[in-house]
Amino acid sequence: MDETRGPSLLDAIRDFSENASPLDFVLIAQHWEMFLTGIGYTVLLVAVSLVIGGAISLPLAVARAYRIRYVNQAIWAYVYLFRGTPLLVQLYIIYYGLGQFEPVRESFLWPVLREPLWCTLIAFVLNTAAYTTEIFRGAIEAVPHGEVEAARAYGMSSWHRTTRIVLPNALRRALPAYSNEIIFMLHGSVVASTVTIVDILGAGRILNSKYYLAYEGFLAAAVLYMLLVYLVTRGFRLWEWRWHAHLRPREA
Amino acid sequence: MDAVIAYLPAILQGTAITIAVALCSVVLAVFLGLLGAWGKIADSRTANTVTGAYTTLIRGVPDLVLMLLLFYGGQQLLNDLGFATGWWGYVEINHFTAGVFTIGFIYGAYMTETFRGAYLAIPRGQIEAGIACGMSGGIVFRRIVWPQLVRYALPGFGNNWLVLLKTTALVSVLGLHELVWESFTAGRSTRQLFTFFFVTLVIYLVLTAISDVGLRWLDRRYSAGVRRA
Numbered sequence: 001m002d003e004t005r006g007p008s009l010l011d012a013i014r015d016f017s018e019n020a021s022p023l024d025f026v027l028i029a030q031h032w033e034m035f036l037t038g039i040g041y042t043v044l045l046v047a048v049s050l051v052i053g054g055a056i057s058l059p060l061a062v063a064r065a066y067r068i069r070y071v072n073q074a075i076w077a078y079v080y081l082f083r084g085t086p087l088l089v090q091l092y093i094i095y096y097g098l099g100q101f102e103p104v105r106e107s108f109l110w111p112v113l114r115e116p117l118w119c120t121l122i123a124f125v126l127n128t129a130a131y132t133t134e135i136f137r138g139a140i141e142a143v144p145h146g147e148v149e150a151a152r153a154y155g156m157s158s159w160h161r162t163t164r165i166v167l168p169n170a171l172r173r174a175l176p177a178y179s180n181e182i183i184f185m186l187h188g189s190v191v192a193s194t195v196t197i198v199d200i201l202g203a204g205r206i207l208n209s210k211y212y213l214a215y216e217g218f219l220a221a222a223v224l225y226m227l228l229v230y231l232v233t234r235g236f237r238l239w240e241w242r243w244h245a246h247l248r249p250r251e252a
Numbered sequence: 253m254d255a256v257i258a259y260l261p262a263i264l265q266g267t268a269i270t271i272a273v274a275l276c277s278v279v280l281a282v283f284l285g286l287l288g289a290w291g292k293i294a295d296s297r298t299a300n301t302v303t304g305a306y307t308t309l310i311r312g313v314p315d316l317v318l319m320l321l322l323f324y325g326g327q328q329l330l331n332d333l334g335f336a337t338g339w340w341g342y343v344e345i346n347h348f349t350a351g352v353f354t355i356g357f358i359y360g361a362y363m364t365e366t367f368r369g370a371y372l373a374i375p376r377g378q379i380e381a382g383i384a385c386g387m388s389g390g391i392v393f394r395r396i397v398w399p400q401l402v403r404y405a406l407p408g409f410g411n412n413w414l415v416l417l418k419t420t421a422l423v424s425v426l427g428l429h430e431l432v433w434e435s436f437t438a439g440r441s442t443r444q445l446f447t448f449f450f451v452t453l454v455i456y457l458v459l460t461a462i463s464d465v466g467l468r469w470l471d472r473r474y475s476a477g478v479r480r481a
Contacts, residue, residue: 084414084460085453086421089432093453096439097446187314194425201317214328218321226312 024213028220031207035220038203042228045117045199046189049124050182056129061136062162075133082130088191090127095119095195116195128185135181139174140166172243179236183229190225200224256451259438263448266434267455273351273420273430278413280356285363292368303364310361316422319354323426326350347428351420359416366408371397373404403474410467414460421456431455 017026028035060078063071082090098104098113112118143166151161193202204217241248256263291303310318327345334340374397382392424432435452439445 081453081457085456086418086432088421088424089449089452089456092432092436093446093449096436097449100444100446190314190316191422193316201314201320204317205320208324215321215325218317218325222313222317222321225314225317226309229312 023219024216027211027213028207028216031203034198034203034206035200035224038198038200038221039224039228041192041197041202042186042189042199045120045124045192045197046182046185049121049128050185053125053128054132056125057132057136058167060129060133061140062167064133064137065140079130079133082127083134087123087127087188088194091120091123091191091195094123116192116197120192120195120197124185124189127188128181131181131184132178135174135177136170139170139177142173143169175236175240175243179233179240182232182236186225186228186232253447255438255442255444256447259434259442259448262434262438263431263451263455266429266431269348269429270420270431271459273348273355273423273428274413274417276352277355277359277420278416280352281359281363281412281416282409284356284360285367288360288364289367289371292364293371307361307364310358315355315358315419316425318358319351319422319426322354322357323347323350326353347423347426350426351423351428351430355416355419355423358419359412362412362415363409366405366412367401369408370401370404374400399474403478406467406471406474410463410471413467414463417459417463418456 014026017024060075064075064079094113095116104110104113147165147169148161151165156164189199190201192199193205196202198206201218201221204219204221207213207217207220288303288306291299292307294300323345327343327350330343330345334343378396378400379392382396387395420430421432423430424436427433431452435448436445439448442448
């Protein structure tokens with residue numbers, strides 16, 4: 001008895017989803033594995049490029065803020081180039097463009113530069129490093145001068161001044177702006193789907209073109225991105241609460 | 253280099269379309285932004301809810317996703333509506349309109365926040381003083397609110413404009429023959445994709461540099477009479 005009722009109820013749901021409801025939810029649910037892969041790629045791309053980009057940007061920001069000659073101008077030019085142009089074109093020039101040169105195609109790097117995933121990672125790292133450099137530079141320059149003077153009066157070397165006084169203070173200050181950069185990176189990562197990577201939007205695009213749909217895949221992608229953005233903002237609020245503990249109003 | 257010269261007319265035409273998309277959508281975005289800011293500030297629960305949903309929804313979803321959704325889904329919706337009501341037949345949205353509407357709609361949400369912040373920065377007493385002097389709502393807006401709104405909103409507006417300008421590159425994914433699309437086509441047929449994308453990067457840099465100059469000029473104009481430290 002139960003065995004006949006179970007499938008028929010499922011069939012009814014499927015029939016309703018396909019024919020009556022404006023959106024075919026069952027079809028989206030059936031492809032959950034593809035969307036899960038998509039989430040994996042999006043999170044991987046964003047997380048790896050943020051970590052590497054952040055690590056690169058820190059010394060660059062220090063060099064900019066301390067106005068180290070020649071290096072400062074070179075970093076300025078790099079940041080200006082990457083902040084002034086669309087991420088899509090940066091990705092295209094690395095993925096499609098580099099193959100134009102014979103030496104690149106014959107070098108040992110070609111197996112890497114031929115892969116869309118590596119190209120996307122390179123483009124994202126360079127892009128986020130440029131934006132993060134500006135954020136960190138601003139934060140370093142906002143450290144009160146008196147603190148640096150005090151450190152100098154204590155006889156700290158410039159290395160100690162930077163690592164013990166300036167950077168901990170600056171990174172804490174940079175947190176709100178940096179959380180914005182994470183969201184921007186998450187939003188920007190959708191261009192990966194234009195070079196055949198199956199990120200969240202890539203999964204949505206495949207679903208739509210496979211079944212010739214207009215809404216389902218994109219709507220599912222939109223909801224998933226919103227969920228990720230929500231998680232990031234929530235996480236950062238917690239982190240800020242911890243790191244800015246000294247700024248919290250004192251509890252009675 | 254010869255290839256670039258040969259394709260220069262196409263590239264320049266693409267640049268013109270990119271600029272046109274950016275300018276049309278920024279006008280729409282400012283309009284929606286003012287409307288949205290008004291809705292957020294207004295004493296109406298409904299207006300607050302609608303504009304709140306608009307800004308959170310738009311700012312939570314990446315622009316390309318929204319663009320594809322509005323381009324393909326919007327077209328489908330229009331046709332379904334037309335079919336259901338019988339008021340209009342098959343419509344096809346062209347790429348330019350779709351691009352302008354989606355970008356304008358997306359950046360309208362960012363502009364809403366910019367304008368709301370700018371409005372809240374105007375000291376409340378000035379508006380009250382205006383009313384006390386017997387000015388009507390329209391005059392208070394034109395003489396007191398607007399000039400200062402522009403001044404306070406300019407930095408945020410400038411940022412939004414620069415991001416918007418770069419977002420127009422995404423319209424090439426929809427198939428609009430703008431700068432990125434043209435250089436992709438030219439690069440593929442000459443097998444010199446790097447050269448053409450490099451030209452594209454330079455053109456975008458020139459556009460942002462020109463915008464910087466323009467925004468600085470506007471800033472000077474609207475901060476006349478403000479003392480700077």
